[in-house]
Amino acid sequence: MNLTWNPLWVNPFESPWSIIEKIKYSNAITARDLIRKYGTRSSGGKLVNQWNGLLKFNGIDHSLLSQSIGTDYSKHSELYLNKMVGMFPESGTDYLINKELYFCDDCLSMGYHSLLHQFVFATKCPFHLSPLRNTCRNCGNSPSCDRHDHYSKAGFQCSCSNYYTKPKFTSMSDWQLDLTINDEIITKWISMDSSTFNRIKNSYFFIPSLITMSNPLQFIIRFGTRNDAEMCIGSDC
Numbered sequence: 001m002n003l004t005w006n007p008l009w010v011n012p013f014e015s016p017w018s019i020i021e022k023i024k025y026s027n028a029i030t031a032r033d034l035i036r037k038y039g040t041r042s043s044g045g046k047l048v049n050q051w052n053g054l055l056k057f058n059g060i061d062h063s064l065l066s067q068s069i070g071t072d073y074s075k076h077s078e079l080y081l082n083k084m085v086g087m088f089p090e091s092g093t094d095y096l097i098n099k100e101l102y103f104c105d106d107c108l109s110m111g112y113h114s115l116l117h118q119f120v121f122a123t124k125c126p127f128h129l130s131p132l133r134n135t136c137r138n139c140g141n142s143p144s145c146d147r148h149d150h151y152s153k154a155g156f157q158c159s160c161s162n163y164y165t166k167p168k169f170t171s172m173s174d175w176q177l178d179l180t181i182n183d184e185i186i187t188k189w190i191s192m193d194s195s196t197f198n199r200i201k202n203s204y205f206f207i208p209s210l211i212t213m214s215n216p217l218q219f220i221i222r223f224g225t226r227n228d229a230e231m232c233i234g235s236d237c
Ligand SMILES: [Zn+2]
Pocket: 104, 105, 106, 107, 108, 125, 126, 127, 128, 129, 130
């Protein structure tokens, strides 16, 4: 089966959830159609890895999907998640990425949802500086964007069949965006140099304490760029 697809529709830091919604939308297929065809299956034919891991693009049979869309997204999340949370131990990263869908109306109305919207330290949209929402305006649900959706619903729609945000794009070519990150600290965070990255990586941070801080990214970057970095928070320093 060939699907309509153009790799130019995918923008930097785009979430796998967003890519899946675009595939559904551009081909007028539902979540159920997509998962039945491209969900990973056990040797017995049962769907597996459907309950979490979509933010890392798990649960999709990438060889089947890439045959249909002509692009392989199996490594798509790795690069961006590494810039976002790769400086923390693997065991801590689950706390740093929200599984509930957080979205910016300005972004989503143009068909874009970012992994950066899911970063617990991003309190507003890094592109528009507008507040993030995590509920459907129509039914009040807080959907997961980490879990595969098996409902019979089209792209960018909640399980109540309404759009999370009214689309403003008029054709799929509008999906190719040129967004600039306007949040200064997020810009610094994702462009940190390798010595800062490694210094943070080789240190211990107690993540629950970081989450309660008022400006954790600023604190960690300052730590990572200090010459005599010896500060840390939490126990076992
Ligand atoms: Zn936005």
